[in-house]
Amino acid sequence: MEVWFVIVVSLCISALVSSFFNLFKKNLPPGPSSLPLIGNLIWLRHPISELEFILRRLKTRYGPLMTMTIGSRKLIFVGSHSLAHRALIQHGSIFSDRPSPSATSKVLKRPRIVINTTPYGPTWRLLRRNLTHEILHPARVKSYSRSRQWVLSVLTSRLVDASKSESCVTLIGHFQYAMFCLLALMCFGEKLNETQIKEIESSQRGFLLSLRRFEVLHLWPRLGKILFRNRWKELLQVRLEEERVLIPLIRSRIQAKQQRICNHQEDDEAVRAYVDTLVDLQLPQENRKLADSDMVGLCSEFLNAGTDTTSTALQWIMANLVKYPHIQAKLYEEIVSAVGSPKGSQREMIEEEDAQKIPYLKAVVLEALRRHPPAHFLLPHRVTEDIELDGYVIPREATVNFMVADMGLDPKVWEDPMEFNPERFLPTSPGEAFDITGSREIKMMPFGAGRRICPGLTLALVHLEYFVANLIWNFEWIPVEGDEVDLTEKQEFTTVMKNPLRARITPRI
Ligand code: HEM
Ligand SMILES: *[C@@H]1O[C@H](CO)[C@@H](O)[C@H](O)[C@H]1NC(C)=O
Ligand SMILES: *[C@@H]1O[C@H](CO)[C@@H](O)[C@H](O)[C@H]1NC(C)=O
Numbered sequence: 001m002e003v004w005f006v007i008v009v010s011l012c013i014s015a016l017v018s019s020f021f022n023l024f025k026k027n028l029p030p031g032p033s034s035l036p037l038i039g040n041l042i043w044l045r046h047p048i049s050e051l052e053f054i055l056r057r058l059k060t061r062y063g064p065l066m067t068m069t070i071g072s073r074k075l076i077f078v079g080s081h082s083l084a085h086r087a088l089i090q091h092g093s094i095f096s097d098r099p100s101p102s103a104t105s106k107v108l109k110r111p112r113i114v115i116n117t118t119p120y121g122p123t124w125r126l127l128r129r130n131l132t133h134e135i136l137h138p139a140r141v142k143s144y145s146r147s148r149q150w151v152l153s154v155l156t157s158r159l160v161d162a163s164k165s166e167s168c169v170t171l172i173g174h175f176q177y178a179m180f181c182l183l184a185l186m187c188f189g190e191k192l193n194e195t196q197i198k199e200i201e202s203s204q205r206g207f208l209l210s211l212r213r214f215e216v217l218h219l220w221p222r223l224g225k226i227l228f229r230n231r232w233k234e235l236l237q238v239r240l241e242e243e244r245v246l247i248p249l250i251r252s253r254i255q256a257k258q259q260r261i262c263n264h265q266e267d268d269e270a271v272r273a274y275v276d277t278l279v280d281l282q283l284p285q286e287n288r289k290l291a292d293s294d295m296v297g298l299c300s301e302f303l304n305a306g307t308d309t310t311s312t313a314l315q316w317i318m319a320n321l322v323k324y325p326h327i328q329a330k331l332y333e334e335i336v337s338a339v340g341s342p343k344g345s346q347r348e349m350i351e352e353e354d355a356q357k358i359p360y361l362k363a364v365v366l367e368a369l370r371r372h373p374p375a376h377f378l379l380p381h382r383v384t385e386d387i388e389l390d391g392y393v394i395p396r397e398a399t400v401n402f403m404v405a406d407m408g409l410d411p412k413v414w415e416d417p418m419e420f421n422p423e424r425f426l427p428t429s430p431g432e433a434f435d436i437t438g439s440r441e442i443k444m445m446p447f448g449a450g451r452r453i454c455p456g457l458t459l460a461l462v463h464l465e466y467f468v469a470n471l472i473w474n475f476e477w478i479p480v481e482g483d484e485v486d487l488t489e490k491q492e493f494t495t496v497m498k499n500p501l502r503a504r505i506t507p508r509i
Contacts, residue, residue, distance in 0.1 A: 029392040031067035065390050079403040085442045088450035096120045096451040097382040099399050112297030122284040132455045134277040141459050151182040163505045168480040172500045175311040183306040188249045189273030203245045208493040246296045309374045312494045316372035319501045320420045322477045323485035334360040335473050342508045355469040363425035365464045373446040374494040376405035408444040478504040
């Protein structure tokens with residue numbers, strides 16, 4: 001037999017055999033073609049900031065489950081409600097891990113523990129359960145109502161002062177300041193003065209905004225340490241500054257608590273601070289207590305998770321109320337019919353129990369979280385084993401990203417998705433409420449869904465409803481003439497307004 005004949009036949013057979021096996025071999029979700037090492041050429045042509053826009057375009061071509069290759073890493077993107085529900089709720093135990101902490105934190109001398117990067121396991125469970133039960137549980141959230149009243153009075157008087165000295169007020173700074181006062185009080189159990197708050201704020205914002213600049217260090221930590229010496233120094237500087245600001249606050253809270261125990265004073269339950277719950281924690285895997293650096297990590301996570309997201313959301317809500325005066329007017333009427341007019345009222349502010357009773361208020365908040373979610377993606381998830389989704393296989397240890405903003409704008413689920421229309425969230429029958437946890441069905445997920453869902457969800461909603469209700473009850477918000485409210489987005493740590501909201505605010509009395 002001719003040699004060439006043998007070769008052709010064996011090639012044919014092997015092709016047949018491999019295509020036969022391919023029928024059964026499950027594939028990665030589709031995506032743009034990639035080169036080994038370099039990854040998708042797309043990343044070479046576009047900066048990462050355009051990621052979201054590109055993903056939307058790719059979604060129309062490849063469908064709602066896609067693979068992107070960056071370097072040697074495979075990233076999976078999930079862009080549909082039903083697939084997100086299947087992943088996060090139905091296969092929750094497989095989809096709840098996180099990618100291993102960035103390599104920089106391994107090279108740093110003192111690694112820190114934070115909940116959001118801790119792998120799915122006993123340490124994560126302990127830290128998260130402690131935070132949820134001790135601080136973020138609905139009953140506990142109620143116990144901070146005095147703190148909220150204090151912060152509201154701080155915010156109101158700042159707004160009154162600002163509206164006296166300038167005809168239009170830029171709001172985001174005031175919102176951020178207020179949220180730092182509140183979260184710092186919950187974290188350290190102390191009402192801090194302006195100097196202290198400003199110091200925390202600048203150290204935390206320095207930390208958040210620098211995250212991007214340090215990305216290059218995360219890609220090649222050891223090499224980066226040599227090549228980007230200055231940036232590396234800067235990273236250490238940011239962390240030192242954080243410790244300089246936070247450690248004294250943590251220590252003074254711990255001392256005050258010990259003092260009370262020595263004097264046999266009752267612990268004041270009403271002012272349970274996050275630091276109190278960290279002192280006696282015992283890490284299950286390392287079998288040790290938390291070090292100072294861990295406490296700084298956890299407190300910093302608590303402050304950041306609770307301030308930036310909430311003040312961003314508050315700004316988006318108020319921007320829509322300024323832009324659409326008829327919605328603001330309707331909200332004001334609904335508030336007045338629930339608690340009365342501010343003129344001649346006995347009360348100085350609206351309590352959160354009252355805010356709870358105003359369906360239109362809840363609807364405004366939810367609509368803003370749909371239309372402008374502060375986080376356009378969830379934090380990256382990682383799967384712990386090979387798992388089939390929609391006929392494709394997501395390989396073990398792949399990183400999975402969820403397209404939050406895209407889901408809120410899906411015309412298959414939301415009528416006129418670009419419209420700001422709170423009415424869509426009004427209950428059609430009494431007692432009915434929108435399920436934002438998505439446990440039965442996901443229509444949007446500004447807080448995520450499943451086991452890694454934002455544990456601060458209840459607190460965040462209480463904060464937003466409480467501040468919006470009081471800000472609208474106390475002030476009329478008027479657009480600045482010749483300066484239309486611009487809803488263009490910009491990616492910072494969260495997705496913020498590119499042109500921060502400015503408005504004229506006049507006290508109603
Ligand atoms: C409007 C306000 C907020 C929004 C939109 C928001 C959104 C989110 C999102 C999208 C995640 C990621 C979920 C995932 O990866 O699956 C998350 C995680 C987290 N959030 Fe929030 N959040 C808000 C407020 C808060 C507050 C007030 C706190 C606490 C003080 C908080 C604490 C956390 C923590 C600790 C995690 C990590 C959870 C984990 O990995 O297990 N958040 N949040
Ligand atoms: C703020 O509080 C700190 C610590 O209690 C104190 O040292 C500082 O003088 C205070 N600053 C102002 C402006 O009151
Ligand atoms: C949280 O930790 C404290 C120790 O700091 C412990 O006493 C408490 O029982 C824990 N709470 C929960 C709900 O695990």
